[in-house]
Amino acid sequence: xxxxxxxxxxxxxxxxxxxxxxxxxxxxxxxxxxxxxxxxxxxxxxxxxxxxxxxxxxxxxxxxxxxxx
Numbered sequence: 001x002x003x004x005x006x007x008x009x010x011x012x013x014x015x016x017x018x019x020x021x022x023x024x025x026x027x028x029x030x031x032x033x034x035x036x037x038x039x040x041x042x043x044x045x046x047x048x049x050x051x052x053x054x055x056x057x058x059x060x061x062x063x064x065x066x067x068x069x
Contacts, residue, residue, distance in 0.1 A: 004012060011021040018040060023031040034042055 006022045008022050008025050011019055013019050019035040021033040023033045
Protein backbone atom coordinates (compact mmCIF):
# COMPACT_ATOMS: atom_id res chain seq x y z
CA UNK A 1 0.00 0.00 0.00
CA UNK A 2 1.22 3.46 -0.91
CA UNK A 3 0.44 6.07 1.77
CA UNK A 4 0.55 9.74 0.77
CA UNK A 5 -0.12 12.92 2.68
CA UNK A 6 -2.12 15.60 0.85
CA UNK A 7 -3.53 18.96 1.93
CA UNK A 8 -6.85 20.45 0.81
CA UNK A 9 -6.59 21.47 -2.85
CA UNK A 10 -3.72 19.08 -3.62
CA UNK A 11 -4.10 16.27 -6.15
CA UNK A 12 -2.59 13.00 -7.19
CA UNK A 13 -2.71 11.33 -10.60
CA UNK A 14 -3.11 7.58 -11.13
CA UNK A 15 -2.01 5.99 -14.41
CA UNK A 16 -2.07 9.36 -16.18
CA UNK A 17 -5.86 9.49 -16.56
CA UNK A 18 -7.36 9.38 -13.04
CA UNK A 19 -7.08 12.48 -10.85
CA UNK A 20 -7.92 12.50 -7.15
CA UNK A 21 -8.14 15.87 -5.40
CA UNK A 22 -8.59 16.57 -1.71
CA UNK A 23 -11.51 18.99 -1.91
CA UNK A 24 -11.83 19.71 1.80
CA UNK A 25 -10.86 18.40 5.21
CA UNK A 26 -13.25 18.97 8.10
CA UNK A 27 -12.41 17.25 11.38
CA UNK A 28 -12.03 13.53 10.66
CA UNK A 29 -13.89 13.77 7.32
CA UNK A 30 -12.06 14.14 4.02
CA UNK A 31 -13.96 14.99 0.82
CA UNK A 32 -12.32 13.73 -2.37
CA UNK A 33 -13.00 14.72 -5.96
CA UNK A 34 -12.29 12.04 -8.56
CA UNK A 35 -11.96 12.62 -12.30
CA UNK A 36 -11.77 9.38 -14.27
CA UNK A 37 -12.83 7.92 -17.61
CA UNK A 38 -16.44 6.69 -17.75
CA UNK A 39 -15.35 3.06 -17.96
CA UNK A 40 -13.52 3.20 -14.60
CA UNK A 41 -15.67 1.78 -11.79
CA UNK A 42 -15.37 3.67 -8.49
CA UNK A 43 -16.92 2.04 -5.41
CA UNK A 44 -16.77 2.67 -1.68
CA UNK A 45 -15.31 -0.43 -0.05
CA UNK A 46 -18.07 -0.77 2.55
CA UNK A 47 -20.76 -1.18 -0.12
CA UNK A 48 -21.23 -4.48 -1.89
CA UNK A 49 -22.32 -4.27 -5.49
CA UNK A 50 -25.26 -6.66 -5.69
CA UNK A 51 -26.33 -5.93 -9.24
CA UNK A 52 -23.86 -4.54 -11.77
CA UNK A 53 -26.50 -2.29 -13.35
CA UNK A 54 -27.22 -0.36 -10.12
CA UNK A 55 -24.85 2.40 -8.99
CA UNK A 56 -23.60 2.06 -5.42
CA UNK A 57 -22.36 5.62 -4.85
CA UNK A 58 -23.81 9.07 -5.25
CA UNK A 59 -21.90 11.44 -7.51
CA UNK A 60 -22.26 15.18 -6.95
CA UNK A 61 -20.73 18.12 -8.80
CA UNK A 62 -19.08 20.43 -6.28
CA UNK A 63 -17.17 23.50 -7.46
CA UNK A 64 -17.08 22.07 -10.99
CA UNK A 65 -15.63 18.73 -9.86
CA UNK A 66 -17.33 15.35 -9.69
CA UNK A 67 -17.35 14.23 -6.03
CA UNK A 68 -18.20 10.74 -4.75
CA UNK A 69 -20.32 10.87 -1.60
